[in-house]
Amino acid sequence: MEEFLASVASPTPTPGGGSVSALAGALSVALSRMVGGLAVGKKGYEAVERELAQLEAKARKTQVRLEALVGEDQRAYDSVIAAMHMPKSTDREKVARVEAMQAAYRRATEVPLETMERCVEALEIAEAAAKKGNRGATTDVAVAILLAEAAIRGASLNCTINLASIRDEAFRTQAEERVETLLKRADAIGHEAMAVVTGRL
Numbered sequence: 001m002e003e004f005l006a007s008v009a010s011p012t013p014t015p016g017g018g019s020v021s022a023l024a025g026a027l028s029v030a031l032s033r034m035v036g037g038l039a040v041g042k043k044g045y046e047a048v049e050r051e052l053a054q055l056e057a058k059a060r061k062t063q064v065r066l067e068a069l070v071g072e073d074q075r076a077y078d079s080v081i082a083a084m085h086m087p088k089s090t091d092r093e094k095v096a097r098v099e100a101m102q103a104a105y106r107r108a109t110e111v112p113l114e115t116m117e118r119c120v121e122a123l124e125i126a127e128a129a130a131k132k133g134n135r136g137a138t139t140d141v142a143v144a145i146l147l148a149e150a151a152i153r154g155a156s157l158n159c160t161i162n163l164a165s166i167r168d169e170a171f172r173t174q175a176e177e178r179v180e181t182l183l184k185r186a187d188a189i190g191h192e193a194m195a196v197v198t199g200r201l
Helices: 002-009 017-038 044-086 091-132 135-163 169-198
Strands: none
Touching: 002 017, 002 044, 017 044, 017 091, 017 135, 044 091, 091 169, 135 169
16 A cells, blocks of 8 residues: 555656546445445344345455556556657658557546446445445445545546547547446436435434
8 A cells, every 4th residue: 555655646647546546446345345244144134135245246346347447547648658758750750659649548538437437336336335234334335435436536537638639539429428427327326325324324
């Protein structure tokens, strides 16, 4: 943890907000898993044992993918930086540089877009944990909700800024629509999930 925080704090472009967003999503899922796990085998939660097991299976997969996206986001933007530093003395070099930059920006958009998708899953998991998990861990699941929401917002901003550099209008339009859909979905889930939490405080 100290090593990662030091790398984030260092004066280099990566790892940056995209990687941190993915990590926030992974932390959200980990908290939700804890809240669900604290209900397993406990009196009063017998009726949801099967659902809790299914939730844990889904959550484990989502967390693993988000952990991977921490590194993928860093590598994606490193590719953008590398493309920017390509030579541009001749027309051929200029064309190659532009093509490399476009491919890199596309990848640097796809990664945070997937981070958004997985973090919406994290938010769904947090909502389920709030409803079916251990009620004594209500504030823990609240943190899970807030982390997932922050991760989604952060990843959406990375998508937006990278899309501004992409010339493929069809790709840009499709990605913008996906971002908007995911943000709306996140708002709805987050509102429902936090309502469960505040109802118990």
